[in-house]
Amino acid sequence: MITTVKPLGSTIFERIGNTPLIRLDGLTAHFGGSASDIQILGKAEWANPGGSVKDRAASGIVSDALNRGLLGNGKGLLDATSGNTGIAYAMLGAALNFPVTLCMPSNVSPERKKYLAAYGANIVWTSPADGSDGAIRKARELVAAEPDRYFYADQYSNDENWRAHYRTTANEIWKQTDGQITHFVAGLGTSGTFMGTTRRLKELNPAIRCISMQPDSAFNGLEGLKHMATAIVPRIYDPTLADANIDMDTEVAYKMARTLGRQHGILVGISAAAVVAASLQVAEQEAHAGRDAVIVTILPDSAEKYMSDRFWQEQD
Numbered sequence: 001m002i003t004t005v006k007p008l009g010s011t012i013f014e015r016i017g018n019t020p021l022i023r024l025d026g027l028t029a030h031f032g033g034s035a036s037d038i039q040i041l042g043k044a045e046w047a048n049p050g051g052s053v054k055d056r057a058a059s060g061i062v063s064d065a066l067n068r069g070l071l072g073n074g075k076g077l078l079d080a081t082s083g084n085t086g087i088a089y090a091m092l093g094a095a096l097n098f099p100v101t102l103c104m105p106s107n108v109s110p111e112r113k114k115y116l117a118a119y120g121a122n123i124v125w126t127s128p129a130d131g132s133d134g135a136i137r138k139a140r141e142l143v144a145a146e147p148d149r150y151f152y153a154d155q156y157s158n159d160e161n162w163r164a165h166y167r168t169t170a171n172e173i174w175k176q177t178d179g180q181i182t183h184f185v186a187g188l189g190t191s192g193t194f195m196g197t198t199r200r201l202k203e204l205n206p207a208i209r210c211i212s213m214q215p216d217s218a219f220n221g222l223e224g225l226k227h228m229a230t231a232i233v234p235r236i237y238d239p240t241l242a243d244a245n246i247d248m249d250t251e252v253a254y255k256m257a258r259t260l261g262r263q264h265g266i267l268v269g270i271s272a273a274a275v276v277a278a279s280l281q282v283a284e285q286e287a288h289a290g291r292d293a294v295i296v297t298i299l300p301d302s303a304e305k306y307m308s309d310r311f312w313q314e315q316d
């Protein structure tokens with residue numbers, strides 16, 4: 001007799017999201033008696049199959065393009081990326097069988113280059129001096145020259161980027177905190193994470209304070225993040241959504257990355273260390289004011305792709 005076995009296991013899309021929320025209690029222990037009333041929680045986005053938060057935006061962008069027939073049947077995906085979105089696109093392209101071409105500054109970490117090569121993506125390198133904006137200009141040039149060859153995913157302007165976080169990240173946080181979240185802190189790259197999560201959290205409870213974080217200068221080591229005052233501002237970015245913004249110094253982020261590794265056993269990427277440092281500032285303000293707080297932040301990736309950076313070796 002022939003039996004029909006229903007498909008088991010998870011598809012690539014189903015494996016994205018539902019990441020753990022990890023407690024960063026050790027960081028707030030020094031607040032003394034009120035320590036238990038201030039919690040910092042980090043969403044461990046490295047648990048996504050491509051290793052970063054960008055799996056969410058990329059899967060939203062790709063599934064929308066596939067549904068609308070903009071991608072596939074010979075048409076490949078093209079975008080500019082500083083690394084993680086590229087890895088996510090490359091993974092999805094390999095899994096779903098469409099070509100992926102990425103424009104990116106040639107100074108992205110050697111680990112990222114290896115991941116992209118392993119997934120078989122085509123890379124167009126741009127000058128490190130032009131940063132992520134140089135990669136954006138190159139992608140626009142390529143698509144203008146051959147519009148029929150590419151679906152230009154344009155993560156900086158594509159509403160599917162923030163909508164992925166509106167649909168998934170925010171609702172996961174709400175559930176994982178039993179609705180007790182008081183503050184949300186996230187870094188700004190394309191701004192998709194901050195925009196989408198904030199929009200949904202404010203619907204669930206308008207009292208949640210949503211705080212963005214960005215590098216404090218144009219020249220910084222916070223890979224994946226943008227200094228909005230000097231960058232090509234993403235079309236999806238709306239600065240009025242943030243209740244406050246924290247400007248982050250690269251050295252403070254490096255130090256936090258070392259502290260998290262050496263004293264808490266958590267190895268995170270640089271932008272994750274930066275948002276933890278920003279969350280600690282928020283925690284200090286709230287502790288000072290004698291208020292309870294449940295602060296949730298997004299840890300975009302782990303330390304895995306930054307292990308060759310030299311800042312890990314410094315002593316504090």
Ligand SMILES: Cc1ncc(COP(=O)(O)O)c(C=O)c1O
Pocket residue numbers: 052053054082083084085187188189190191192193194223224225269271272300301
């Ligand atoms: C390591 C890292 N952190 C943070 C971000 C910022 O996320 P978003 O683009 O959603 O603002 C990115 C984006 O590429 C990233 O790669």
